Amino acid sequence: MTLLLIQQLTDTAKHLADTANHAVTTAAAPAEELRFGDLLIKGGWVMIPIGILAVLGLVIFFERYFTIRKASRDESNLMVQVRSSIHSGNLESAIAICRNNNTPLGRMLQKGLLRIGRPIKDIEGAIENVGKLEVSKLEKNIGILGIVAGIAPMFGFLGTIAGVIKIFYDISKTDNISMGVISGGLYVKMVTSAAGLFVGIVAYVCYHVLNMMVDKVILKLETDAIEFIDLLEEPSK
Numbered sequence: 180m181t182l183l184l185i186q187q188l189t190d191t192a193k194h195l196a197d198t199a200n201h202a203v204t205t206a207a208a209p210a211e212e213l214r215f216g217d218l219l220i221k222g223g224w225v226m227i228p229i230g231i232l233a234v235l236g237l238v239i240f241f242e243r244y245f246t247i248r249k250a251s252r253d254e255s256n257l258m259v260q261v262r263s264s265i266h267s268g269n270l271e272s273a274i275a276i277c278r279n280n281n282t283p284l285g286r287m288l289q290k291g292l293l294r295i296g297r298p299i300k301d302i303e304g305a306i307e308n309v310g311k312l313e314v315s316k317l318e319k320n321i322g323i324l325g326i327v328a329g330i331a332p333m334f335g336f337l338g339t340i341a342g343v344i345k346i347f348y349d350i351s352k353t354d355n356i357s358m359g360v361i362s363g364g365l366y367v368k369m370v371t372s373a374a375g376l377f378v379g380i381v382a383y384v385c386y387h388v389l390n391m392m393v394d395k396v397i398l399k400l401e402t403d404a405i406e407f408i409d410l411l412e413e414p415s416k
Contacts, residue, residue, distance in 0.1 A: 225338030283313035335375020342368025
């Protein structure tokens, strides 16, 4: 009887020790790591349009960036060649140089050269019209970036509001208003607001960067156009 009692006490002690070791191991285990990809997935369906807007904005930005950068390259050599051809009286050569250049400035000068012989106001008007068309080509799709910058944060807020509505709906069904339930669902839905704001801020910056680049091109084209008109008026001085 004594041996049986000792055996039971021993088994109980081992069980308590195993339970204590398990509790210590569980307490010492690291908290679950919050991965960025999993967090985005938990954002819900609203992350899909936000992602589409992000991709659309990046595609437009890089396409316009390289196009505008190409148009803004230094064309001082073109002006030197055109000036030399005009001074030598070789108008056809100047037109061919502008045609082969295939840049906004080249097309503007070509239109002006084709109008030589008409009043200077007509030449200025022709150059100005071509310049407006070239600027319109450079500004193509830049406005979409402005739209992305405006609606991406709205999608983010929409996702958060939808998440909050769902949380309170679940509470009304289960009568569970614990802080863990509320905060656990809310932090996930706040991901959509963060993602929408991030996409909107990046699109906003890209929009203004492209506009500043276009403004620099416009200023350069206007300066070269004035120089070209002065060149045409030189013989009459």
